[in-house]
Amino acid sequence: MQPIENLLRERISLRRFADCPLNQGDVDWIVEGAMRAPTAGNMMLYSMILITDPIKKQVLSETCDHQPFIAKAPLVVAFLADYQRWFDYYRNSNVNAYCLERGLEFCGPDEADLLLACSDALIAAQNAVIAAESRGIGSCYIGDIMENYERHRELLNLPAWVFPVALLCFGYYPEGERPAPRSRFDRKYIAFAEQYQRFNPEGLNEMLAARAAAFTPANPYGAQNYGQWMYARKTGAPFSAEMARSVREALKNWKGDRIRMNNHVDELDEGLTNVWEPRVSEDASSVPKWWRVLEIMRKELSRPSFETWIAPLRPVHLEGELCLYCQNLFQKDWAESRYKQSLERAVLAVMPDIRGITFTLEKTVEQ
Numbered sequence: 001m002q003p004i005e006n007l008l009r010e011r012i013s014l015r016r017f018a019d020c021p022l023n024q025g026d027v028d029w030i031v032e033g034a035m036r037a038p039t040a041g042n043m044m045l046y047s048m049i050l051i052t053d054p055i056k057k058q059v060l061s062e063t064c065d066h067q068p069f070i071a072k073a074p075l076v077v078a079f080l081a082d083y084q085r086w087f088d089y090y091r092n093s094n095v096n097a098y099c100l101e102r103g104l105e106f107c108g109p110d111e112a113d114l115l116l117a118c119s120d121a122l123i124a125a126q127n128a129v130i131a132a133e134s135r136g137i138g139s140c141y142i143g144d145i146m147e148n149y150e151r152h153r154e155l156l157n158l159p160a161w162v163f164p165v166a167l168l169c170f171g172y173y174p175e176g177e178r179p180a181p182r183s184r185f186d187r188k189y190i191a192f193a194e195q196y197q198r199f200n201p202e203g204l205n206e207m208l209a210a211r212a213a214a215f216t217p218a219n220p221y222g223a224q225n226y227g228q229w230m231y232a233r234k235t236g237a238p239f240s241a242e243m244a245r246s247v248r249e250a251l252k253n254w255k256g257d258r259i260r261m262n263n264h265v266d267e268l269d270e271g272l273t274n275v276w277e278p279r280v281s282e283d284a285s286s287v288p289k290w291w292r293v294l295e296i297m298r299k300e301l302s303r304p305s306f307e308t309w310i311a312p313l314r315p316v317h318l319e320g321e322l323c324l325y326c327q328n329l330f331q332k333d334w335a336e337s338r339y340k341q342s343l344e345r346a347v348l349a350v351m352p353d354i355r356g357i358t359f360t361l362e363k364t365v366e367q
């Protein structure tokens with residue numbers, strides 16, 4: 001273990017790695033370090049995907065702005081802003097019905113939720129960087145994972161409310177190789193007392209003087225000064241335009257759209273935008289009635305049976321029938337074989353206009 005002062009002062013972004021895999025203990029330590037990071041509301045609004053598959057790494061090295069070293073990193077970890085887990089849980093918990101009963105709207109995550117989840121993911125990522133460094137493992141962030149949203153979504157099997165905000169490459173430092181730390185701007189430009197400070201042109205020139213000294217007018221961008229050169233290489237570069245397009249596409253899923261009763265079924269199949277558009281006619285008033293059905297069933301069954309097999313069912317009123325969505329095949333088979341008749345009786349008692357009930361397998365992320 002290195003003292004933390006050395007570790008922070010000597011860390012660099014490592015782009016050439018020793019040619020050997022990380023040992024499992026070190027991988028576990030990196031994951032544990034990430035998971036010990038602070039997290040908003042202790043909700044852990046992030047996930048990590050550990051990638052060692054050479055083909056996947058090769059694809060990422062191309063989709064992340066053609067950076068071949070990604071394919072050579074022994075371990076690549078995608079850090080994902082993740083609200084899917086919580087909203088799946090909210091839906092499992094019948095939050096929709098809860099909201100309907102109280103005249104509230106049940107809305108999916110919005111832009112603020114995305115920013116909060118990104119904060120969580122990035123803080124976890126940086127903890128992973130420090131944990132890795134403490135074991136002699138270097139790392140490099142890849143911001144370009146925010147590009148090519150559609151391809152990454154497919155490659156990593158991401159549902160609608162998961163956004164890949166950072167990729168980290170990890171690998172041991174090559175024997176005897178420790179690149180020197182890169183300079184930073186002077187502290188006075190970055191850390192202010194009490195209020196924000198904006199700089200005049202002289203101040204900004206001073207801040208960038210050392211870097212601008214390396215500027216040469218003979219550059220491929222036709223830039224005439226360091227500011228133009230940086231803009232051409234970074235902010236105005238084609239990769240930035242792709243990132244903007246890609247993020248805009250992803251943002252379409254983070255508009256806080258109202259969640260309807262029947263559209264939890266298949267956001268993945270429908271593509272990721274407008275995922276909450278209803279596909280079948282919906283009778284919202286069936287929900288409080290469903291609660292009355294639940295009350296009848298609750299009285300008939302033991303608590304574990306009720307909570308395991310009946311409470312998780314999600315009703316959708318479909319053209320005179322009540323379709324009950326089940327979370328997995330096992331639940332469907334069990335509920336259908338054991339409780340169909342009693343459920344039918346309860347449903348008819350509360351909703352005499354219903355012709356019958358059907359059990360349907362819900363398509364979830366895992367299937």
Ligand SMILES: Cc1cc2nc3c(=O)[nH]c(=O)nc-3n(C[C@H](O)[C@H](O)[C@H](O)COP(=O)(O)O)c2cc1C
Nearest residue numbers: 011012013014015067140141142143144166181182
């Ligand atoms: C959000 C973020 C995105 C980055 N994306 C890339 C990248 O795509 N490719 C790369 O080689 N380095 C990337 N880096 C590493 C930076 O280039 C590096 O941190 C910076 O040049 C300072 O160097 P240092 O980390 O060695 O101090 C990224 C860093 C951050 C924080």
